[in-house]
Amino acid sequence: MTYLIRGKLALLLKIIVVGLLSAVLLMLAQSAFAQHEYIISAFLALTMLALALTYLTKVSIPLKFFIPGILLLIAFVIGPILYTVTMSGFNYKTGNLVSKEEAIIQIKARAVEAAPSGISFDLKLGKYKGQEAILVSDIANLKYFVSTADSRIPVAANDVTLNEYGVAITAPDFIALTDAELAGADKSYSNVNFVYEGIYFISLEGFDAGIVSQQSLEYIADKDQFKNLINGSVYSDNGRGNYALPDDKTAILEPGWRAPIWFENYTKILTDPRVRGPLVRVFIWTVVFALLTVLTTFALGLLLALALNKPIHGRRIYRSILVLPYAMPSVMSILIWGGMFNTEFGAINTLFGTHIAWFSDPNFARVAVILVNLWLGFPYFYLISSGSLQAIPSELLEAAAIDGANPRQIFRKITLPLLLQILSPLLIASFAFNFNNFNLIYLLTGGGPRNELDGQIAGATDILISYTYKIAFGTGTQDLGLASAISLIIFVLVASISLYGLRKSKVLETFA
Amino acid sequence: MNIKRFGFAGVFAAFALAFSTLVAPSASASTEIVVWADESRGPNLVKALAQKTDWVPGYTIKVVTFSGFDALKAALDLATDSSGPDIVVGANDWVPAFAKSGKLAPYVPTASVKARFNPTQFLDLTYKGKLYGVPVDVNNVAMIYNTKLVSSAPSTFGDMVSTYKSLKASKGLKAGLCIAGGGMSWGAHSVFSALGADAYQFNSRGGIVYGRTFSATVFGQNVRKYLMDGKKSNGFFPATDTGCKDNFLAGTVPYAVIGNWEWADYVAKGFTMNLMPVPGVASGTYGHMFGSVSGALLTSFAAKHGTEAGAKSLLTNFFASTDGQVRYQNLEKRPPAEKGAQTDSSVSAAQRGFGSAASLAGIPQIGAFLNNNKGGASYWDSAPAYWTAVLIDGKDAVKEASKLAAIWRVNVEAGKGDL
Numbered sequence: 001m002t003y004l005i006r007g008k009l010a011l012l013l014k015i016i017v018v019g020l021l022s023a024v025l026l027m028l029a030q031s032a033f034a035q036h037e038y039i040i041s042a043f044l045a046l047t048m049l050a051l052a053l054t055y056l057t058k059v060s061i062p063l064k065f066f067i068p069g070i071l072l073l074i075a076f077v078i079g080p081i082l083y084t085v086t087m088s089g090f091n092y093k094t095g096n097l098v099s100k101e102e103a104i105i106q107i108k109a110r111a112v113e114a115a116p117s118g119i120s121f122d123l124k125l126g127k128y129k130g131q132e133a134i135l136v137s138d139i140a141n142l143k144y145f146v147s148t149a150d151s152r153i154p155v156a157a158n159d160v161t162l163n164e165y166g167v168a169i170t171a172p173d174f175i176a177l178t179d180a181e182l183a184g185a186d187k188s189y190s191n192v193n194f195v196y197e198g199i200y201f202i203s204l205e206g207f208d209a210g211i212v213s214q215q216s217l218e219y220i221a222d223k224d225q226f227k228n229l230i231n232g233s234v235y236s237d238n239g240r241g242n243y244a245l246p247d248d249k250t251a252i253l254e255p256g257w258r259a260p261i262w263f264e265n266y267t268k269i270l271t272d273p274r275v276r277g278p279l280v281r282v283f284i285w286t287v288v289f290a291l292l293t294v295l296t297t298f299a300l301g302l303l304l305a306l307a308l309n310k311p312i313h314g315r316r317i318y319r320s321i322l323v324l325p326y327a328m329p330s331v332m333s334i335l336i337w338g339g340m341f342n343t344e345f346g347a348i349n350t351l352f353g354t355h356i357a358w359f360s361d362p363n364f365a366r367v368a369v370i371l372v373n374l375w376l377g378f379p380y381f382y383l384i385s386s387g388s389l390q391a392i393p394s395e396l397l398e399a400a401a402i403d404g405a406n407p408r409q410i411f412r413k414i415t416l417p418l419l420l421q422i423l424s425p426l427l428i429a430s431f432a433f434n435f436n437n438f439n440l441i442y443l444l445t446g447g448g449p450r451n452e453l454d455g456q457i458a459g460a461t462d463i464l465i466s467y468t469y470k471i472a473f474g475t476g477t478q479d480l481g482l483a484s485a486i487s488l489i490i491f492v493l494v495a496s497i498s499l500y501g502l503r504k505s506k507v508l509e510t511f512a
Numbered sequence: 513m514n515i516k517r518f519g520f521a522g523v524f525a526a527f528a529l530a531f532s533t534l535v536a537p538s539a540s541a542s543t544e545i546v547v548w549a550d551e552s553r554g555p556n557l558v559k560a561l562a563q564k565t566d567w568v569p570g571y572t573i574k575v576v577t578f579s580g581f582d583a584l585k586a587a588l589d590l591a592t593d594s595s596g597p598d599i600v601v602g603a604n605d606w607v608p609a610f611a612k613s614g615k616l617a618p619y620v621p622t623a624s625v626k627a628r629f630n631p632t633q634f635l636d637l638t639y640k641g642k643l644y645g646v647p648v649d650v651n652n653v654a655m656i657y658n659t660k661l662v663s664s665a666p667s668t669f670g671d672m673v674s675t676y677k678s679l680k681a682s683k684g685l686k687a688g689l690c691i692a693g694g695g696m697s698w699g700a701h702s703v704f705s706a707l708g709a710d711a712y713q714f715n716s717r718g719g720i721v722y723g724r725t726f727s728a729t730v731f732g733q734n735v736r737k738y739l740m741d742g743k744k745s746n747g748f749f750p751a752t753d754t755g756c757k758d759n760f761l762a763g764t765v766p767y768a769v770i771g772n773w774e775w776a777d778y779v780a781k782g783f784t785m786n787l788m789p790v791p792g793v794a795s796g797t798y799g800h801m802f803g804s805v806s807g808a809l810l811t812s813f814a815a816k817h818g819t820e821a822g823a824k825s826l827l828t829n830f831f832a833s834t835d836g837q838v839r840y841q842n843l844e845k846r847p848p849a850e851k852g853a854q855t856d857s858s859v860s861a862a863q864r865g866f867g868s869a870a871s872l873a874g875i876p877q878i879g880a881f882l883n884n885n886k887g888g889a890s891y892w893d894s895a896p897a898y899w900t901a902v903l904i905d906g907k908d909a910v911k912e913a914s915k916l917a918a919i920w921r922v923n924v925e926a927g928k929g930d931l
Contacts, residue, residue, distance in 0.1 A: 008929060035594055095612040106614045110642065120622035179569035183543040187818030203620075207568070207827035211620045221890035250929075254640070255614035343755065343904075360904055453915040455888030477609065478589075 018055050022048045026141040026289050036502075081491075088484035089262050094477045096241040096256040103257040103402045104219060107226060107243070110254075111217035112193075115200050119212040122167040123202075125189055126176040132185075134210060135160075135176065136202065137168045143170045147194040167208075182207050199229075205394055217253070225254060226432050267486035275471055275482075278458035285366075290434040294427055300374060301381025302419070306411070309389050319386075324378035334443040337372045360449050362441070362460030369461050373440055377430070386424045389415070424505035431501070432494045441466040464490050517570040531788075542818040545826055547575045547808075548597040550584045553605075554814045555838040556843035557601070560674050561830065563839055588615060588811075596813035598823040599831075601648060604636035604804045605879035608738040610929055613626045617812040619824060625823065625832050628850050632876040637807045638879075642928060645809035646832040647849035652803040653694045653702065653769050654787035654869035656778065661685075661766040661871075665788055667795045672767055673738050677749050679766065685904040688748035689790070690756035693771025697895035698802055702769060702873070703749065704895065706799025707734040709913065711891050712881050712924045722928055725921035732910030732928040736900060751896075751903035755906065772847055787865035789873035803874035805849050805885055808832075880927035887922030896921050 029044035053059055054067045098106070108213065124135040133148045135155075144155045160168035169176060177185055185254040193201035194210065195310050200209040216224045217235075226243050235252075237242035240260030242252040269275050304322055308315055340347040341358040349355055358368045392415060400410045420427075441447055447466045450459035468490070472483030519641030519780060549557050554577025561573050578584040588600055588610065596615070621643065628632075633647040657665060661683060666672045666915045693763040701711060708731040713721040724732065739749050750756070760768040761781050770778065775785060789798035807832035830836035834852030838859075841848040842901040847863045847870075848854055854867055882891040889897065899915050901907040 035592060052772065084873065094609050097613045106617075109812070109815065110618060114620045118623065121621075179566075182568075182570040183822060184543065186821045187815075188656075188819040190818075192813065204821045204824070205620050205622060205830050207821050208825065209622045211622065211830065213604075213620075254612050324609075342754070344752075357904060370835075451901070452889035452893045453901055453912055453919070 004094050014055060018051055022052060025051075038486050043075070046077075057129070068077055084413070084484045084487055088265050088488055089258075090481045091241045091259050092481035093263045093266075093479040094256055094455055096258055098255055098257055100241075100257040100259075103255050106255055107253050108219055111215055111226075112203055112213050113216045115212040115214050118210060121202065121204070121210050121212075122208060123167070123204075123210045124167065124169050124174075124176050125182065125185060125207060126174050128174050132189055133174060134189075134202065135171050135174050136194075136205075136210065137162075137166065139166050144171065146171055146174050147196065149192050150195060152195045170283055175249060187332070254337055261481070264481055265481045266489075268482060269486060270488070272280070274457055275486075278462075279317055282458050282462050282464055282467045286435060286457065286459070289366075289369065289461075289463055290431050290437075292370050293437075294375045294431050294432045296370060297377030297430070298427060299422075300378040300383075301383075302385045304378070304382045304385055305385035305389055306415075309386065313398060323379050325375055326383070330344045330376050331438060331443060334372060334440055337368075337375065338444050341368050359445055362449055365445050369440065370442060373434070373437070376440070377434075380430075384426055385419065389417050391422065392418050425502065428498050428501040429504070432498050435463070435466045435494050435497075436490065437463065438465045438469065442469070464493075524894035525648070526829070541621050543571055544598045545571050545599065545814075545819050545822050546817075547571050547573060547599045547601065547826075548584060549575060549577055549601040550581045551577055552580055553601050553806075553844060554578070556840060557928065559843055560836070560840040566696075567830045567836070568822050571819070571822045573826065582745075584795055587783055591811075591813065593813060593816045596816075597811055598814035598817060598819050599645075599826060600809050600811060601806060601913050602809055604807055604877060605883060606806070607637050607644050607809070608639045608879055608883065610809070611642070611644050616644040617810045617815060617820075619645055619810045619827060619830070621646065621829070623668075625828055626669065628832060628834070628852060630849075630851070633805045633849055635878065636805045637809070638931070645807035647805035648808050648837070648850050649806050649844065649846035650803055650867070650870060651772065651806060651846070652870045652874060653657055653699050653771050653801050654866050655702070655767055655769050655790045656690075656760075657786055657788075658760060658763060658766045658768070659784060659786070660763045665786065666767070666791050669734075669738055669793050671791070673746075673748050675766060677746075680747070684757070684764060684769075685766065686759045687750045688765070689767040689769070690750050690759065690765055691753040692757040692760055692768040693774055694802075695753055695893045695896070696751070696770065696899055698831065698877075699769050699771065700895060700899070701754070702801040703797035704799070705732075705801070705873075706790040706792045706797075707731055708793070709916070710800055710875070711895075711920055712878065714875070719930075720924070720931075722925055725917045725924070727914035728917040729910055731917075732908075732913035735909040735913070738793075739903065740909060745903040749899075749903070751899040772863070773845075773861040775866070776845060785862040785865045787862070787867050787869045794853065798873035800873050800875040801833050802877040803870040834869075876928070878931070880930035881920075881924045882927075884923040884927040886926035887919035889919055891920065891923065 012243040025044050025048040025438050029041045029048070032038075032041035032044060050067060050071065054063050116201070122137045122139060126133055128137060128146050128148055131148045133146050136145050136147055137160075138144065142157055144157060144160050146155060154303055154452035155168070155174075155383075155418075159172055163169050177243055183215060187227035190204055193203060193213075193215075195210055196202050200212050200214050200469045203213040216228065216230055218229055224237055228235070229234075233245055235245060236251065238244040238252070240256075240261060244253075245251040247494035269279070297446075301393065308318055308322075312318075339345075343349060343357045343360070344357065348358070358362055358364045396414055396418075400414055405413065408432045433510065441461055441463055445461045448455040450462075457470060462470070464486070468483055468486040471486070472479045543653040545559060547552075554575055557574045558577075561567060561575065569572065578587055584600070584602065585606060588596070588602070588606075602610075603680070607616065621634075625646070629647055633644055633650075637643055637645050637647065660678060662675055672689055674797065679685055682689075682823060689703070691703070693699050704710070706862065711725050713726070715721050740746055745751070755767055755775075756765065757770075757777070759765045759772075761778070761783075769790065779785065789801060792798055810823055810826055810827060814820045830840075831848065834850055834856070837848040837850040837853035838856045841853060841863070842858050845860065845863065847867045848856075850857065853859065854864075883894070884890060887894075895917055898912055901912045902909045
C-alpha cells in the first residue's frame with residue numbers, strides 16, 4: 001500500500017493527475033482568452049501554475065492541503081463579490097451590456113439601411129476578374145450588371161444565361177461560386193458594399209437576394225463620434241455608455257455599452273421614487289420575516305427534539321417522519337403549499353370550511369409565508385437541537401434535579417442557555433439565510449399581494465432580495481448595475497446584523 | 513528545486529500542453545447554421561428541415577432544442593459570440609430588449625418576402641423601424657362554445673350571461689365564460705375589449721391613436737352590468753384561469769377562450785372547433801384579441817460566425833416560404849403566418865378557424881406598449897389586477913377602470929418611441 005503513497009509510482013500518479021488537471025485548466029484558459037475574458041484566463045493560468053508549484057515541489061507542505069480551498073474561495077466567493085462591487089459602479093443594463101468596441105461594430109452594421117426606393121434584386125455570387133462580385137438581375141427591366149466593391153459593369157441581355165426564374169447565372173468574365181463554395185464566401189461577401197448608384201449600394205440579404213441600401217451613419221474614429229449622413233447630426237459619447245445628440249439626451253444610438261457611472265446606482269436607491277418609496281416598509285418586513293422564521297422554526301424544532309429526547313415507543317419512526325419535509329426538495333414543497341392555500345380549490349380552505357383569500361390579503365399572505373417556512377425549516381432545527389441536547393452533560397441535569405429544580409426550571413436555567421450557546425451561530429446563519437430567502441417568496445406569493453392599479457411595485461410579502469429582483473429584472477429591462485448596488489447594501493446589512501448577533505452572543509469569544 | 517524536479521516539471525508541462533492541444537475547443541464550423549428553439553418547435557423544425565437538403569446550399573442546419581421558452585430566453589440572454597445561435601425562434605415581445613442589447617441583427621426582406629405576410633405581423637417583430645426576423649406562426653386565442661350545453665353561437669355578450677344564469681343551477685355550472693388559454697392578461701384581452709376596454713386604440717386607417725384610451729365609465733358600467741351582482745361577482749367570469757380547461761371539458765362551463773396551441777386537446781375530447789371571437793355588448797361587434805406571431809429572429813452572432821448570408825437565406829428559403837411553413841406547420845399544428853401556407857390544403861380546420869377568428873377581430877400584440885410600465889404597471893400586471901380588484905376584492909368597477917385607463921394611456925404614449 002505504501003507504494004501508492006510514496007515512491008516512484010506515487011510520483012508518477014501525482015504527475016499524471018496534476019498534468020491532467022493542468023491540461024484542462026490550460027484548455028479553459030485558452031478558451032477564456034479566445035473569448036476576450038482575460039482576467040478569467042489569467043486566473044486559470046495562475047491556478048495551473050500554483051497547482052504545479054504546490055504539488056510538484058516542496059515549497060510548502062501545508063499549502064498542499066489548503067490550495068484547493070483557497071482557489072475555490074477566490075473563484076466562487078471573492079471573485080463574484082469583486083465583480084458585483086465593480087458592476088455596481090457601471091451603467092450595466094439592457095441596452096448597455098456589450099463592450100464599447102462591440103457597440104461601435106453593431107451601430108455601424110445597423111447603419112446600413114434599405115434605400116427609400118425599397119428595390120431588391122435577385123443575384124448570383126461569384127468572382128469578376130478575381131474580385132468578389134455579384135451578378136445582378138433586374139428582372140422587371142430585363143437589365144443585368146456585375147457589381148464589385150468599386151465598380152458596376154453593365155452586361156448586355158444577350159451576354160447572360162438565365163435560369164428558369166429569369167435570373168442571370170453566367171456573364172462574361174464572371175465566374176459564379178459553386179454551392180460548395182458559398183459557405184466559405186459568406187463572411188467576405190457579407191461585408192462588401194457592392195456598387196449601385198451614387199450613395200446607394202447593394203448589400204446581401206442571403207445568397208440569392210440583394211437590397212439597395214445606404215449608409216446612414218459614419219463613424220469618425222479620431223473624434224469618437226457618429227455622424228448621420230442623411231441629416232448631418234452628430235452623436236457623441238455621453239459618458240454614460242451611449243452615443244447621443246448633445247441637445248437631446250434621449251436621442252441615443254443603440255446598442256450602448258457598459259460604462260462607469262461610479263456611485264449613481266447607489267444614489268438612485270435614494271433618489272428614484274420607485275426604489276426609495278417602499279424600501280423602508282420592505283426592509284421592516286424583511287427583518288420581521290427573518291426573525292419570525294428563526295423563532296418559529298427554532299421553537300418547534302426544539303420542542304420536538306425535547307419530546308423525542310425521551311425514550312418513547314416508536315421514537316425512530318417519529319424521527320424519520322419529522323425529517324421528511326427537510327428531505328423533500330423545497331421548490332416542490334413550496335409549490336404544493338401554494339396550491340393548498342388556493343382560495344377556491346385549496347386543501348386548507350376546504351379542510352377548515354373557510355374562504356380565506358390567502359394570497360390576496362396582505363396579512364393572510366404574510367401568515368402563509370411564515371407557516372410554509374415553518375414547515376420547511378423546523379426539521380433543520382429539530383436535527384441540530386437533538387444533536388445539541390445529546391451534548392449537554394446529563395450530570396448537570398441530574399445535579400439540578402437533586403437540588404430540587406423542577407423540569408421547567410431545569411429547561412429554563414440549564415438546558416436552554418447551554419443550547420443557545422451552542423446554537424447561536426446557527427441561529428444567526430439561519431437569520432442571514434432567511435433575510436435572503438428569495439425562493440420561498442418568489443415561488444409562493446411572487447412578493448404579492450400588491451395593488452398594481454395604484455402603482456405599487458413592492459408587494460406585501462416582498463423581502464429586500466425579491467424586491468431587488470423586481471426592480472432589476474421585473475419589467476423586461478434588466479438593470480444589473482442597480483441590482484448589484486442593492487445586493488451590496490443587503491450584503492452589508494446582513495453582515496452587520498450577523499456580526500452584531502455574534503458579538504452579543506459572545507460565541508466568537510467562546511471559540512477563541 | 514533540484515534537476516530531477518525540473519525534469520518532472522518539464523515532463524508535466526509537455527504532457528499538459530499536448531493534452532490541452534488535443535482537448536482544446538475547435539472553432540465552430542462556418543458551414544453550419546445554428547437555430548435555437550423551444551421544446552415544442554425544436555423537434556418539429558428538425559423534422560421539417562430534414563425533408564429537404566438544399567434550404568441553404570453548402571450549409572448544414574443544426575437545431576438546438578431548449579426545455580422551454582423561458583430556458584431559451586435565458587440562454588439567449590447569456591449567449592456569447594462563440595455560443596450564440598445564428599437564428600432563434602422566439603416570441604415577438606423578445607424583440608425590443610434583445611435588439612436594444614445588440615443580440616439581434618436587422619433583416620431586410622425583399623419585396624417578394626414582404627408580400628407573403630400581413631404588414632401587422634412585421635410590426636410585431638419591429639423595433640425602432642427595423643425588422644429583426646420573419647413571422648413563423650400565429651399565436652392567438654378564440655372563443656369556443658360548449659355544444660353539450662348550448663346549441664348555437666351567441667350574438668352578444670349579454671346572450672352568454674343570460675344563458676349562464678338560466679343553466680347555472682340545472683347544469684351545475686362553475687362559470688359562464690372563462691379563460692383556458694393565454695391567462696388573465698393576454699388571453700383575457702378579448703373580454704376587456706368586448707366590454708369596451710382595448711389596450712390601445714386604432715383609427716379608421718388602422719393607425720395607433722396616441723393620448724387616448726378607453727372610456728372607463730362605459731367599460732366599468734358594462735362590468736357592473738354583466739359580471740357583477742351588486743358588489744360581488746355574479747360568477748359568470750372568474751378572476752383566474754384556474755381549472756377553466758378542465759371545467760369546460762367536463763361540461764360545466766359553456767364558453768371558454770382557448771389558445772391555438774391547445775385545440776387538439778379539445779378535438780380529442782369530441783368538441784367541434786366552433787371558434788369565434790368573444791361577442792361584444794352590441795350584436796355584430798366583437799372583442800379584439802391579440803394575434804401575435806412567433807418569429808425566426810436573426811442574431812448578431814451570425815455575422816461573427818461568418819454565416820450571416822447563410823442565415824438570411826434560411827430565413828428567406830425556409831422560414832418565410834410557403835413550402836417551409838407548410839412542412840413545419842403540418843408538424844407543429846399552429847396557424848402558419850405566411851399567406852400561401854395559410855391557404856394550403858394541408859392546414860387543418862382548427863388552424864383555419866383560429867385564422868378566421870383572428871381576421872375578424874385580431875389586433876397586433878405590440879410589445880412596446882404592453883411591456884411598458886411608465887404608467888405604474890405594465891399591461892401584463894395591470895390587466896389581471898383589475899379582475900382581482902373588482903371580481904374578488906369587490907372594489908368599484910368604474911373607479912378601478914379609471915386607474916386602468918390612466919395606466920394604459922401613459923404606457924402607450926411612452927412606448928411610442930420604440931416602434
